[in-house]
Amino acid sequence: MYEKNGEKYFVVDTHMHYWNAAPDNWVEGAEQYAKGWIECFYGYHGLGPEDTRWPLDKYQKYSEDDLMTDVFDKGHVDIAIFQPTNLTEWYKEGFNTTERDAILFEKHPGKFVLNTRWDPREGEDGLKTLRHNVERYGCKGVKLYTAEWREGSRGWKLTDPEAYKYLEACQELGITNIHAHKGPTIWPLDKDAFDMTDIDHAATDFPGLNFIVEHSGIPRIDDFCYMATQEPNVYAGLSVVVGALMHARPRFFARCMGELLFWVGEDKMTFGSDYAIWEPKWQVEGFVDWDFPDDEAFSDYPRLGTDGKKKILGLNAAKLYGIEVPEEYQLGYGKPAAQDDAKLVTQE
Amino acid sequence: MTAVVAERDRILAALGEVRDPELDEPITTLGFVSTCVVSAAGDVVVRLRLPTYFCAPNFAFLMVADAYDVVSAVPAVRSVDVALEDHFASAEINAGVAARAGFAVSFAGEAIGELEELRRTFLTKAVLAGTDQVCRPLLAAGLDPAALVTMTIGDTPPSAQLERLCRRRAELGLRTDPAAPLLIDPGTGESITGAAVSLHLARARASRVGIEANTGICRGMLRTRYGTTGEGEEEDEG
Numbered sequence: 001m002y003e004k005n006g007e008k009y010f011v012v013d014t015h016m017h018y019w020n021a022a023p024d025n026w027v028e029g030a031e032q033y034a035k036g037w038i039e040c041f042y043g044y045h046g047l048g049p050e051d052t053r054w055p056l057d058k059y060q061k062y063s064e065d066d067l068m069t070d071v072f073d074k075g076h077v078d079i080a081i082f083q084p085t086n087l088t089e090w091y092k093e094g095f096n097t098t099e100r101d102a103i104l105f106e107k108h109p110g111k112f113v114l115n116t117r118w119d120p121r122e123g124e125d126g127l128k129t130l131r132h133n134v135e136r137y138g139c140k141g142v143k144l145y146t147a148e149w150r151e152g153s154r155g156w157k158l159t160d161p162e163a164y165k166y167l168e169a170c171q172e173l174g175i176t177n178i179h180a181h182k183g184p185t186i187w188p189l190d191k192d193a194f195d196m197t198d199i200d201h202a203a204t205d206f207p208g209l210n211f212i213v214e215h216s217g218i219p220r221i222d223d224f225c226y227m228a229t230q231e232p233n234v235y236a237g238l239s240v241v242v243g244a245l246m247h248a249r250p251r252f253f254a255r256c257m258g259e260l261l262f263w264v265g266e267d268k269m270t271f272g273s274d275y276a277i278w279e280p281k282w283q284v285e286g287f288v289d290w291d292f293p294d295d296e297a298f299s300d301y302p303r304l305g306t307d308g309k310k311k312i313l314g315l316n317a318a319k320l321y322g323i324e325v326p327e328e329y330q331l332g333y334g335k336p337a338a339q340d341d342a343k344l345v346t347q348e
Numbered sequence: 349m350t351a352v353v354a355e356r357d358r359i360l361a362a363l364g365e366v367r368d369p370e371l372d373e374p375i376t377t378l379g380f381v382s383t384c385v386v387s388a389a390g391d392v393v394v395r396l397r398l399p400t401y402f403c404a405p406n407f408a409f410l411m412v413a414d415a416y417d418v419v420s421a422v423p424a425v426r427s428v429d430v431a432l433e434d435h436f437a438s439a440e441i442n443a444g445v446a447a448r449a450g451f452a453v454s455f456a457g458e459a460i461g462e463l464e465e466l467r468r469t470f471l472t473k474a475v476l477a478g479t480d481q482v483c484r485p486l487l488a489a490g491l492d493p494a495a496l497v498t499m500t501i502g503d504t505p506p507s508a509q510l511e512r513l514c515r516r517r518a519e520l521g522l523r524t525d526p527a528a529p530l531l532i533d534p535g536t537g538e539s540i541t542g543a544a545v546s547l548h549l550a551r552a553r554a555s556r557v558g559i560e561a562n563t564g565i566c567r568g569m570l571r572t573r574y575g576t577t578g579e580g581e582e583e584d585e586g
Contacts, residue, residue, distance in 0.1 A: 036401035036436055043400050046572030047565070218565070219370065222473070222558035226551060249564035255557040263554070296488065 001329065002076035002313075004288050007306050010329035012317035013071065013080040013280055015179070015214060015239035015272025018104055019096040022061035027090055034090040041277055044240070047248040048278045062276055064104060072111060075273070075280035078314065079323055081113040083143040083179060083214075098133060105137060113321055115141040115179065120162035121150050127169055134173045140321055141177035142170065143214075146198065157198040167206050177320050178202075179212045179237065182220065194220040196227050203231040210320055212270060215240040216260060225263035235320075236264045238312065239272030242283045246290065254292050258301030266308035270317045284313065307331050355424065356386045360580050362418040363394065369467050370407055371563045372474040372516075375415065376580030378563070379570050382433065384579045390426035392419050397433050397578070399569035405437040406463055409454070412445045471520050475534040477556035478513035482530070483549060485509075493549070497541055502526025 002009040021038035023031075038060055045053060058066070071077045082101035088094045098116045105114040116133040118126050133139050147155045156163060158180070170178065182194050196217060203211045214237040217224025228234040241260075245253035260269055271287065273280035288309055292298040304312075310331060318325045327333055363381055364374045375381055375396065383395035394415060398408060416430045431442045437455075444454025451463050482504065487493060501524060504510055514524040522528075522537050529539035531548060540548045567584060 033436065040400040040402050043569040043572050047568045218558075219562040220558065221561060222476075222551070222554040225554050244565050244568070245561060248568045249561070252557075252561045252564040256561050259554050259557050262550070 001078055002284050002288060004285075007288075007310075008329050008333075009076070009284070009288060009310055010314040010318065010325050011077045011079075011280070011284055012271070012314040012321070012323060013075070013077045013273050013275065014212070014270045014317045015083050015237055016071065016080050016275035016280075017083065017085065017096040017277075018064075018067055018101050019085070019276065020061050020093065020100070021059075021091065021095060022057075025061075025091045025093055027092055030090045037087070037090060037095075044244055044277050047244045049247050049282055052279050052282055054276075059276065064107075067104065067275070068108070068111075070279045070281070071273075071275055075275075076284045077273075077280050079113060079318075079321075080111065080275075081115060081141065081272075081317070081321070083115050084117045085143070085145070086117065098137075102137060113140065113323070115139055115143055115177075117143045117145075118166050119145075119148065119150065120156055120160055120166050121153055123162070127166065130166070130169060131173065134175065140175055141179060142175055143179045143181065145181045147181075147194075158202040159198045163202075164205075167202060167209065171206065171208055176208070177210050177212060179214055181214050182217050182224070194223070196220065196223055199234065200227045200231060203234050207233060209233065210235060212237045212320075214272070216256070216264075218244075218256075221256060221259060225259050228268070229263040234264075235268045235270055235316075236260050237270055237272050239274040240277075242271065242287060243274050243278040246283065246286050251293060253290075254298055257290075257304065258292065258298055261302045261304060261308075265302075266304060266311050267316060269312045270320070271313045287313065352386055352388055355390070355422075356384060358422050359386055359392055359394070359419055359425075360384055362422050363415055364580060365418050366411060366414040368407065368566075369410055369470045370404075370559075371566060372470070372477065372559055373563060374580075375411055376578070377582040378567065379574075379578030379581035380411070381579040381581075382574070382576070390424050392422075392425055392428050392430075394419060394428075394430045395433055396430070397570070397574060398435060399566045399573060401434060401436050403435065405435075405441065405455070406451070406466055408432055408435060408437065409441050409444070409451050410463055410467065412441050413451075416445050468520065471516055472534045473555045473559065474516045475513065475520060475522070476552045477559050478509065478516055479531065480549070480552040480556040481509040482507065482513050483552070493545060496531055496549075497539075497545055499530040500526060501528045501530060504530055 002011055021034065026034035042056055042059055045059060071080050082105065084098045084101055085096045086094045094100065101114055105112045114137045116130065116139045118130050146157060149155060180199055182196055199211050199213060210233050212235040213224055216236040216238065218240055228236060241256055245256060273283050292301065315325060360376060363384065364376045366375045367373060368375060368378060371378065380396050380398060381394065382397045383393065385393045396412060396415060412430060412432050416428060419425060419428050419430060430445065432438050440454050483496060501514065517524050520534060522532060522534065531540040531545065532538060533540060563584065
């Protein structure tokens with residue numbers, strides 16, 4: 001939790017990782033990719049404030065203690081949601097698998113929500129693993145990478161018949177939150193892998209599922225906004241949006257926030273630190289202090305107040321995941337109903 | 349010596365015509381040109397760099413191939429050596445461009461088809477973003493949004509933004525004559541009218557924000573990756 005100026009914020013970090021990208025985990029023959037990948041992440045890391053940056057060797061592999069301290073003790077996070085990234089073709093034990101995340105999930109009850117992943121090209125075996133993970137860890141969400149190249153397949157779409165089988169299984173198993181990664185990818189080489197029309201269709205066909213587009217579709221935030229405004233069950237995940245822009249490019253951050261508030265709205269935006277790309281502490285504190293620059297250029301965007309920040313930092317995600325939020329963090333706690341609240345009624 | 353300097357300026361100016369298709373900005377001002385050397389005999393060496401090891405290879409290929417083409421077209425150039433550095437697909441891209449092989453051949457088995465469709469997609473976004481750049485100052489100066497509907501290119505006050513918008517429209521084969529409507533659907537070329545105007549302007553604004561935010565992230569990562577200023581690099585708004 002975070003408290004500022006008498007306001008209490010319940011913080012759900014909806015997008016974070018526990019990875020091992022150290023050389024001892026690099027697959028032989030794929031070292032350049034394993035190295036290139038984590039160095040690419042490290043480039044993003046450099047967009048955070050200077051005093052929050054780590055040396056590369058720690059960044060490649062941080063400890064359980066680092067994570068618990070950075071996220072919970074210093075980072076103001078109440079509940080953190082693991083989002084797995086396998087990358088087993090480059091990292092021997094995977095980069096950040098469900099199994100690796102599960103170690104911390106099981107050791108620290110009440111701190112984490114454990115999401116898993118699936119890939120429709122894994123067929124019946126993949127469905128079995130999905131069922132197993134739900135039974136064992138109570139997963140309510142999945143992280144999907146639609147652009148992944150696999151054994152000659154050039155990625156997949158949420159609208160593929162095989163993917164619909166998995167989405168149906170999600171409905172049946174009680175997985176309600178589909179986090180889709182539509183960000184940068186590598187293969188296949190010629191395609192614009194960020195295309196989001198499949199989410200549009202799947203969101204219409206599965207109204208009982210929530211589709212959280214991570215990084216808000218950056219670098220296609222415009223396409224994302226236009227799609228999300230038409231689908232009530234599509235959400236904007238703010239991981240990377242806050243981390244990469246709020247400190248390094250404050251005016252662009254304000255514009256992105258403006259667009260998201262305009263098209264998607266504060267009820268459908270969720271905070272994510274993307275730890276360990278960046279620590280949550282400066283992101284949470286900076287976000288609570290944030291406001292649009294006092295400039296005509298931002299005048300046509302909706303404003304974001306304390307209640308909106310509370311929703312984005314935790315209350316929206318708590319609803320999506322059925323996380324119980326103590327009363328003192330709820331909107332309007334401890335405040336008498338204002339006369340203004342009845343304005344519409346009295347005017348009628 | 350002065351002749352070499354002048355020739356180098358011409359090469360850099362030519363490279364300034366090559367844009368990152370996604371960011372719609374010259375590779376020079378973005379800082380992507382790390383080296384540009386011209387010998388007295390007219391042998392040119394250009395080295396390009398990108399913000400990450402994994403930047404999309406399709407866009408990277410377009411930039412290297414375009415750089416090769418514009419430098420080759422400069423008079424008095426005898427030989428051209430253009431190469432991308434520090435990228436996971438450097439070898440394939442550089443060999444493919446040098447052999448003028450095209451993208452699909454350079455990545456046989458990993459890519460299907462050439463990249464013109466991709467380029468069109470991003471030109472479409474550039475036209476939308478350019479529409480915001482042209483219209484926003486007009487609206488800020490008090491123009492009634494309804495007036496935009498009947499405005500033509502010829503009615504629009506001249507500006508660098510308008511010239512840029514017309515160049516992008518021309519690349520897409522869209523009208524740029526004085527009688528052409530200012531607000532058009534960049535996909536179809538049809539004019540935008542009535543209730544569709546406010547949505548069109550909102551999309552134009554979002555497209556511009558998208559491009560500018562991407563550019564901001566790319567510039568920041570390039571700066572983290574390389575501490576040096578590129579040839580012809582210019583700072584942006586931040």
